[in-house]
Amino acid sequence: MEKIYKILCVDDEDFNLDLLETILSPLGYELLTAQSGKAALETLTARHVDLVLLDINMPEMDGYEVCGKIKSDPQTRHIPVIMITSLDSRDNKLRSIEAGADEFLGKPLDQSELLLRVKNILAARDYEDTFTYLIHALARTSEANDMDTGNHILRVGEYSAIIARELGMPEKFIETIRLQATLHDMGKVHIPSHILKKDGRLNESEMEEVKKHSAFGAMIIGDHPRLAFGKRIALSHHEKWDGTGYPTGLKGEEIPLEARIVAIADCYDALRNSRIYKPRYDHWAACKVITEGDGRLQPEHFDPQILAIFKRIEPMFAALYDKLKDAPTVNGNPLH
Known part of the structure; x- marks a missing residue:
């Protein structure tokens, strides 16, 4: 028809x-x-x-x-x-x-x-x-083994677009990061579900297994030119500004800009979401962890310019989270 x-x-x-x-x-x-x-x-x-x-x-x-x-x-x-x-x-x-x-x-x-x-x-x-639909369909496969919902991947894309706009990036960059940031955790489809859904903190060997998702994500996305942006995000969004990240320990501007942007967007949303082993943080608590650190996460992990932008516009993150908040669930099923 x-x-x-x-x-x-x-x-x-x-x-x-x-x-x-x-x-x-x-x-x-x-x-x-x-x-x-x-x-x-x-x-x-x-x-x-x-x-x-x-x-x-x-x-x-x-x-x-x-x-x-x-x-x-x-x-x-x-x-x-x-x-x-x-x-x-x-x-x-x-x-x-x-x-x-x-x-x-x-x-x-x-x-x-x-x-x-x-x-x-x-x-x-x-x-x-059609292209956007296929990107989102690909991104949703990463949820199969994980606790995150589709709204998590959409929120990360929207946060990233906000930061990119504040950085003065061209419109094409902004729209590309909005879409392809959703691919950031694509590689989790290769991580055993019993690890991602473990009732408690991961041990060292399990954490090393989870860290492989960055390389897996880049491998799955492949080498098509229109997906090169998403591939760089998937591979490098866990790299840290001070060089202590993974998978390759890139430091400072060695890390692609799009990955540096997604890093802070992903951290904020992860803190706002509950896990079996931790409660969800409210907006102010999440901001405090990002800007002051909590022992595991430190301000030195983020690009200073992007961190400064986050501090200035964090109310926009709160508003966006509320707008795209996940529906309440019971035992993983949405309430109607």
Whole structure:
């Protein structure tokens, strides 16, 4: 059965919405409409949307603000946005790009150009959706032997993206680390489940076995160029800034930047989660362990610049943890 794409058209003028419907509906697209930024965001919360066509010039909340909100929300940032405006200037295009827009169209609309942009952006989205799905499916296999949930791997990706943005990294880096940080513990699928689920602390030989998961993860991910980022994360996210980590004892900037970012994101979320042998830490206790140490974990283990960023933005970590918190369980089963 052929997929029916849902396109949200956002414009405060009826004429423009009618025009878009006249152009797009005959080609099988399902159109949703909103006449304000607030209504658009409510629609995105309630409905599945494949593409947003967004007018810039609207009262109360303009298109730049709406686009920024779409792209800053983990639940909607994947939805492509085409900005539409009669203000066809370089500054408006730059502001659209800065807000996160994927494309920019000027008014009056050229029907052929609109249809071509819509077709191309939806085709690209389908490809990226498939790639993202496969990455998450691969990442979820690491849960088979472990206590962590899918929300753990998603939270680590989101924390990492926040840090990367604070570091001023390019958008491509930010989006790549958001997705491929989920592969960080891929190698745990090779670690015996009785070790990962042991009721108590691991002995020395068991700990050495667990440490192999970094190399196993890199081996599983393999050598495809589009997964090189994730492979570096899987291999090196347990390396420490002071050289005391594993698997190879890399030190300082020898450790790939993406692995240094994921290291602190993973530690924070691990502290927030309960284990058979330890209770979950609240936000402030987790921050104290990371910034002051607890005997096993020390501030010297982290890149000083990334640690400074963590100290500055830790309230964002708390908010994200609460937003993507795991559902309560009894004996491993979710409560309904």
